[in-house]
Amino acid sequence: MKLINIRSYDNYIDANLAVGFLESEGIASYLMDENTASILPSINYIFGDIKLQVWENDYAKSIAMFEAEDARKKRLMQCPNCGSHDVQFMVAAKPKNWISAILTFSFFSVPLGIENSYHCFSCNHEFKKLE
Numbered sequence: 001m002k003l004i005n006i007r008s009y010d011n012y013i014d015a016n017l018a019v020g021f022l023e024s025e026g027i028a029s030y031l032m033d034e035n036t037a038s039i040l041p042s043i044n045y046i047f048g049d050i051k052l053q054v055w056e057n058d059y060a061k062s063i064a065m066f067e068a069e070d071a072r073k074k075r076l077m078q079c080p081n082c083g084s085h086d087v088q089f090m091v092a093a094k095p096k097n098w099i100s101a102i103l104t105f106s107f108f109s110v111p112l113g114i115e116n117s118y119h120c121f122s123c124n125h126e127f128k129k130l131e
């Protein structure tokens with residue numbers, strides 16, 4: 001039996017939430033490259049993101065669990081402009097001013113200004129909060 005990559009994450013919080021999500025149904029999972037991605041996030045492009053792995057006999061059930069959860073989250077997200085559910089949460093590293101831009105550059109491109117928003121793929125509207 002072997003481990004299979006099921007998802008990848010760019011931060012350890014989401015990765016560990018996914019481990020707990022699978023564990024709630026009794027599925028053991030493992031995180032690969034968690035330490036590298038957590039300690040040196042600016043070089044993720046070399047090692048890749050944190051990989052969530054499950055045993056191959058749990059793969060189908062895990063995929064089904066994540067698909068059901070993704071569908072549930074999608075139903076909760078609705079664009080205030082057009083009412084579409086084709087909405088995704090976006091995280092963009094954008095320096096807020098010239099000081100944070102210089103600091104971001106100085107600290108090996110670790111973004112110090114992060115902007116979170118939702119993007120509607122139906123009407124391209126961007127908004128900060130779900131209603």
Ligand SMILES: [Zn+2]
Nearest residue numbers: 079082120123
């Ligand atoms: Zn919209």
